[in-house]
Amino acid sequence: MKKEKSIPGPVSKAGTIPTRMGTWSTAKPVLKGKCTFCLFCWVFCPEGAISQDEANRKVTFNFEDCKGCGICVRECPTKAIEMVEVEGGR
Amino acid sequence: MKLKDIEKEEFYRASYGCAGCAAVLAVRLTIKVLGKNSVYVVPANCISTVSCYYPQAPFFVPFTVMAFAATASACSGISAGFKRRGREDIHVVGFSGDGGTADIGIQALSGAIDCGNKFIYICYDNEAYMNTGIQRSGLTPYGATTTTTPSPCFENRPKKDMLRIVAAHDIPYAATACSSYPLDYMEKVKKASQVNGPTYIHILTPCPTGWGFPPDETIEIGRMAVESGVWKLTEFENGEFRTTYTPKRSRPVSEYLAAQARFRHLSPEQVAAIQKEIDAARD
Ligand SMILES: Cc1ncc(C[n+]2csc(CCOP(=O)(O)OP(=O)(O)O)c2C)c(N)n1
Ligand code: SF4
Ligand code: SF4
Numbered sequence A: 001m002k003k004e005k006s007i008p009g010p011v012s013k014a015g016t017i018p019t020r021m022g023t024w025s026t027a028k029p030v031l032k033g034k035c036t037f038c039l040f041c042w043v044f045c046p047e048g049a050i051s052q053d054e055a056n057r058k059v060t061f062n063f064e065d066c067k068g069c070g071i072c073v074r075e076c077p078t079k080a081i082e083m084v085e086v087e088g089g090r
Numbered sequence B: 001m002k003l004k005d006i007e008k009e010e011f012y013r014a015s016y017g018c019a020g021c022a023a024v025l026a027v028r029l030t031i032k033v034l035g036k037n038s039v040y041v042v043p044a045n046c047i048s049t050v051s052c053y054y055p056q057a058p059f060f061v062p063f064t065v066m067a068f069a070a071t072a073s074a075c076s077g078i079s080a081g082f083k084r085r086g087r088e089d090i091h092v093v094g095f096s097g098d099g100g101t102a103d104i105g106i107q108a109l110s111g112a113i114d115c116g117n118k119f120i121y122i123c124y125d126n127e128a129y130m131n132t133g134i135q136r137s138g139l140t141p142y143g144a145t146t147t148t149t150p151s152p153c154f155e156n157r158p159k160k161d162m163l164r165i166v167a168a169h170d171i172p173y174a175a176t177a178c179s180s181y182p183l184d185y186m187e188k189v190k191k192a193s194q195v196n197g198p199t200y201i202h203i204l205t206p207c208p209t210g211w212g213f214p215p216d217e218t219i220e221i222g223r224m225a226v227e228s229g230v231w232k233l234t235e236f237e238n239g240e241f242r243t244t245y246t247p248k249r250s251r252p253v254s255e256y257l258a259a260q261a262r263f264r265h266l267s268p269e270q271v272a273a274i275q276k277e278i279d280a281a282r283d
């Protein structure tokens, strides 16, 4: 495993080394259709793997954290997100 | 509260939880409301198990793993300590499962509410002892199979009503919630954080692994639970119960039951009996 820098917490200077769960997923979400910036995908993502670009409001996926559960795909009201298979897993 | 106003920073992210875990989602949303000025007490359960792979952790706020029975007493003590040091601005939060709340930790919870120190106790309810392999708990609903209540001798006892149990203590604030209704839940956490005393929130968190449904259905299953009347979103304040959300449509409970492997063994007669009970509770 690649050695990661820890992020100091509010109490402990030793901090926390984030876990990287992206290797679990066999498929990843990709924004393909029309996004209305409703943020449903963002609020429901259990991993906190979705963020919104402050400038253009676009939602982006952090594939280091995304487990490919598919919740964002299912909960998007405009069906803008699609699940794309990752060849040979990740 | 609106979605766009919610804290964007993530304080709990990428745990070792199963894909689609609503309990993990509940922790993430909780810390978004309370922010960095909060500490967490977690006993043995899925959340502590999926969060403690030293030196990695998905928590970006302080948390401690507590003995199973002692969540609420630990919260009460930590809270008293903060008060002594003049740090009442720090929120103390217990995050316990259904087994850790309704069975193993109920005595400490009762005692801590009685003590009156300020803390928020959150019970995330996945309706069984999931972390140790899906054993039944006092909150496993009637009809569900678990590894200790396999079909045909499935769970034949009703679910304990934790909200009424804590309300009987004259607790200043208590509520039920569901992970499929994040704004309703987060408003309740906010409200609890403003109360100067013990508070209790019981959030239903569907579990794809233990309930038997695909991970992408987690939110839909929770919605079905509320729309079918299996689970209600309520609040207890000033001695009175209040419904905080009434579903816009109502669904038959058969849809909710059919979507999960743990109920698949139920006969049409048993499903009808469950429906009858829900209808009776509605009127
Ligand atoms: C005193 C004690 N008894 C039993 C256990 C084993 N144990 C660890 S986690 C767990 C299940 C917890 O169930 P619950 O509180 O519902 O949380 P979940 O795992 O479902 O999230 C059990 C029985 C323990 N750690 N300590
Ligand atoms: S697939 Fe699941 S983990 Fe990945 S971004 Fe969507 S909701 Fe989050
Ligand atoms: S749920 Fe769909 S429409 Fe809403 S912000 Fe996400 S991608 Fe955009």
Ligand code: SF4
Pocket (backbone or CB within 6 Å): B016, B017, B018, B020, B021, B022, B023, B024, B046, B050, B126, B130, B131, B206, B207, B208, B209, B210
């Ligand atoms: S068993 Fe259920 S509650 Fe536990 S981590 Fe998996 S999905 Fe979450």
Ligand SMILES: [Mg+2]
Pocket (backbone or CB within 6 Å): B097, B098, B099, B124, B125, B126, B127, B128, B129, B130, B131
């Ligand atoms: Mg449980």
